[in-house]
Amino acid sequence: MKLPPFEYACPASVAEAVALLASRPGEAKPIAGGQSLVPMLAFRLAAPALLVDLRKLADLRKIAIGADGVRLGATVRWRDIQDEAALGTAHPLLKAAIAHVAHYQVRNRGTVGGSLAHADPAAEMPGIAVTCEAEIAVAGPSGARNIRATDFFLGPLTTALALDEIIVEVRLPAWPARRRWGFHEFARRRGDFAMAGAAVFYDEADGKAANAHVGVIGVGDRPQRLAAVEAVLNGQPVDAATIARAEQAASATVEPQDDIHASAAYRRALVGTMVERALKAASA
Amino acid sequence: MPVEFEVNGRKVEVEVEPRLTLADCLRHHLRLTGTHVGCEHGVCGACTVIVDGAAVRSCLMLAVQADGAKVVTVEGLSRDDALTPLQAAFRRHHALQCGFCTPGMITTAHALLSEEPDADADRVREVLSGNLCRCTGYISIVEAVLDARSAYRKRQEGAPA
Numbered sequence: 001m002k003l004p005p006f007e008y009a010c011p012a013s014v015a016e017a018v019a020l021l022a023s024r025p026g027e028a029k030p031i032a033g034g035q036s037l038v039p040m041l042a043f044r045l046a047a048p049a050l051l052v053d054l055r056k057l058a059d060l061r062k063i064a065i066g067a068d069g070v071r072l073g074a075t076v077r078w079r080d081i082q083d084e085a086a087l088g089t090a091h092p093l094l095k096a097a098i099a100h101v102a103h104y105q106v107r108n109r110g111t112v113g114g115s116l117a118h119a120d121p122a123a124e125m126p127g128i129a130v131t132c133e134a135e136i137a138v139a140g141p142s143g144a145r146n147i148r149a150t151d152f153f154l155g156p157l158t159t160a161l162a163l164d165e166i167i168v169e170v171r172l173p174a175w176p177a178r179r180r181w182g183f184h185e186f187a188r189r190r191g192d193f194a195m196a197g198a199a200v201f202y203d204e205a206d207g208k209a210a211n212a213h214v215g216v217i218g219v220g221d222r223p224q225r226l227a228a229v230e231a232v233l234n235g236q237p238v239d240a241a242t243i244a245r246a247e248q249a250a251s252a253t254v255e256p257q258d259d260i261h262a263s264a265a266y267r268r269a270l271v272g273t274m275v276e277r278a279l280k281a282a283s284a
Numbered sequence: 285m286p287v288e289f290e291v292n293g294r295k296v297e298v299e300v301e302p303r304l305t306l307a308d309c310l311r312h313h314l315r316l317t318g319t320h321v322g323c324e325h326g327v328c329g330a331c332t333v334i335v336d337g338a339a340v341r342s343c344l345m346l347a348v349q350a351d352g353a354k355v356v357t358v359e360g361l362s363r364d365d366a367l368t369p370l371q372a373a374f375r376r377h378h379a380l381q382c383g384f385c386t387p388g389m390i391t392t393a394h395a396l397l398s399e400e401p402d403a404d405a406d407r408v409r410e411v412l413s414g415n416l417c418r419c420t421g422y423i424s425i426v427e428a429v430l431d432a433r434s435a436y437r438k439r440q441e442g443a444p445a
Contacts, residue, residue: 001324001325002303002308002324003303003304003305004303005301005302005303006302006303007302008285008302008346008348010348010351031346031349034344034345034346034349035326035341035344038305038325038326038343038344038345038346039325039326039344041303042324042325042343043325051302051346053348053349055349079338102414103329103413103414104339104392104396104410104411104413104414105329105332105339105340105341105392105414106326106341106344106414108335108338108339108340109338109340109341109344109345189413190409190410190413191410191413191414
């Protein structure tokens with residue numbers, strides 16, 4: 001369908017963008033790559049009176065890698081993450097997960113901030129942000145604030161971002177070189193939304209897992225960490241027996257719903273398999 | 285609002301509503317109807333064009349967002365009356381039937397092979413997964429793209445393709 005009418009502004013600074021959003025309370029929306037928002041417009045799921053384009057905000061396009069971790073600007077595209085060779089060691093889990101985001105053409109325009117703000121429960125970037133305890137830096141009329149990823153996602157397509165705020169960047173904590181990790185997701189067709197997916201990492205001490213983080217996507221109303229599965233892993237060698245227990249714990253913990261793509265029972269089984277495969281990759 | 289960008293090497297200026305997609309701008313304002321519009325919500329890939337060197341879905345981009353960009357459509361890929369390597373390969377392999385998806389297949393494959401002339405069958409399949417074809421079953425399309433790689437390798441080495 002053709003898009004509903006709206007006005008359009010293309011500000012040159014974050015402050016100007018925020019002021020534009022605040023000038024039309026509840027009626028304005030930021031647009032970056034538009035890969036989620038434009039379909040929403042086409043389906044009339046969104047009909048903002050004003051779109052504020054973030055494409056001229058050069059500061060938001062940066063990938064910064066430092067001792068404190070990886071900072072991804074809001075308008076960094078999936079393509080930019082794939083092309084940034086340094087992320088292969090600075091954050092291999094991020095890089096592996098992002099390889100699953102959408103199709104070739106969408107990866108050339110879709111952005112980190114757009115995916116976080118859209119908050120699809122099956123999307124990879126929100127899943128990585130929650131799994132890795134990322135912070136999301138936002139700017140609004142009353143200044144900047146940081147929101148923990150776990151507090152940011154409130155439900156399907158619902159976040160803690162105020163209507164007059166924009167995402168500036170997401171900060172992923174530093175990644176130790178020897179950390180073990182795995183990412184696995186299942187979609188019917190490469191690039192489609194995952195029916196379920198799992199991101200896992202842990203550090204090793206004396207051959208046993210420590211600091212285990214297990215996050216899942218596509219099996220609830222938002223990305224979530226599974227504390228029960230992390231408890232199975234911490235303090236244990238990650239061998240076949242531990243992985244089997246982790247798989248069972250994952251299936252037992254999640255509360256998926258039936259939808260047109262899969263039954264709840266199928267998703268429950270699938271998420272266990274995703275955790276199993278991610279852990280096998282991590283421990284290999 | 286006024287928008288200026290480059291299409292197939294030619295500067296254009298158009299007056300558009302903000303809600304106009306780049307796809308409709310190309311087709312209706314610039315009469316470049318080679319770009320096809322299928323689903324209009326970013327699923328089918330028929331409207332793929334190349335913006336600043338990257339293949340994008342022109343139904344998911346506003347025309348106003350193309351201001352200052354370099355856009356290449358399927359019309360811009362052939363320079364003279366001869367078939368391009370991709371066109372010739374599509375013909376040789378019967379890689380089209382109704383032809384509706386073909387402009388999107390060609391632009392996507394061109395963007396891919398321009399950057400990755402050694403793409404293997406898995407990579408070609410992965411990239412083309414964003415383009416729907418309801419006729420061919422894809423096998424002939426993948427074969428055609430693989431066949432066209434040699435021309436892109438030569439192009440990269442500097443020889444005329």
